[in-house]
Amino acid sequence: MTTFRLSTFALAGAIVAGTAAFVTPAAAQDYPADDITIVVPRAPGGGSDNIIRILQEPLSEKLGVPVVIDNRPDPSAVVGTELVSRAEPDGYTLYLSDNAFYQNPAIIKDLPYDPVNDFVGVTRLARSPVVLVIHPDVPAKNTRELVEYAKANPGQLTFSHGGIGASTHLAGIQFNIAAGTDITPVAYASSGPALNAVLGGHVQMHMGGISSSGPQIEAGGVRAIGLTGSKEHPALPGVPTLEADGLPGVTITSVWGILAPAGTPLEVRTVVADAVREVMNMPDVAEKLSNAGYQPVASTPEEHDAEAKEMIDYWLNVAKETDLSQ
Known part of the structure; x- marks a missing residue:
């Protein structure tokens, strides 16, 4: 290929x-x-x-x-x-x-x-696992609610990621496949600018890294929905894995x-x-x-x-x- x-x-x-x-x-x-x-x-x-x-x-x-x-x-x-x-x-x-x-x-x-x-x-x-965060205006508090909202609004949601081939890109693809959703990816030059796109309301979702997203999660600028992989991470206490929240198959790590x-x-x-x-x-x-x-x-x-x-x-x-x- x-x-x-x-x-x-x-x-x-x-x-x-x-x-x-x-x-x-x-x-x-x-x-x-x-x-x-x-x-x-x-x-x-x-x-x-x-x-x-x-x-x-x-x-x-x-x-x-x-x-x-x-x-x-x-x-x-x-x-x-x-x-x-x-x-x-x-x-x-x-x-x-x-x-x-x-x-x-x-x-x-x-x-x-x-x-x-x-x-x-x-x-x-x-x-490190990838973390899925959303803009506070998105009416979802967990994975199930996010999937339901995405299916009720097909083609209307976008997620930013840190570049083609990045773990944050592939995590979004895995999410769409596992959830049966059609959320449009938007590529940026790294997770930093991709996170800023969510903070500015240009996209609704972001697949990102803990190092870049963590401070904004703590400050309330974005809402953490879940982590890739099979284990929670001590740097984000209380944030479940997507698998534990009902969406297996999103397994990629950075x-x-x-x-x-x-x-x-x-x-x-x-x-x-x-x-x-x-x-x-x-x-x-x-x-x-x-x-x-x-x-x-x-x-x-x-x-x-x-x-x-x-x-x-x-x-x-x-x-x-x-x-x-x-």
Whole structure:
């Protein structure tokens, strides 16, 4: 279903990967010696940007060099991804991935990069459920009432999400399938602007992250209806899962990781992964992550290589049975 181009960049990556073994020891010994840029393919204010900003300062201190965040947003998270796929595989340009990286191959034909062969894993950072919130004017207090209202007003409701291929996008598709509703998706460059659309009354619903939606739920700007997955989350006490509220099948969770251009030496990637793990275990950082709804994972580069391929394959298989391009 999805095709990838064989480019000079892929060929160059293969050559670099083949020679990486000769430069790895020296590279790891001297790394890092300069600023590390982490490209975020989302706008500020969403879950992808929020998590790396929590980690930015302590990670800079741990690595001994500045960690620079470079936001390159677009509704499909393709621009920033392609940029990193063409970067030097030296560990100084990294990529903050979210669900779109693993799901876009099943949604977008002819991507300008190959997510399997143009990237290598550094670490899977964290996961978190998606939360469904609605504007206070929508006359629904729970999932059942929302589904009834949507069915009584077909085609009249819209939900905002953080971009094509994002967990917040796929959660909305799963909701429509499970509930038998026709709620129109509206894509934004991240969950931050998508949440603002609900606050401004431009859309009625929002599938978003806890880190961005949580403060507005607490302030009463939006009403939380339910969470994806099978468990409630301590950051949103009293908010049930959609499944517990009578709507099984909305199971997707948000995931975030760090990847590097293909050919980046394993030893260099391990330096970053180890630093991330140590930072996430710091009590103050762990508390910030928990309060923002993130559940740390901190896998090894080898583990994230396997995780990435598994997630990509999973969504390619899902796309054979379900139209994910809504």
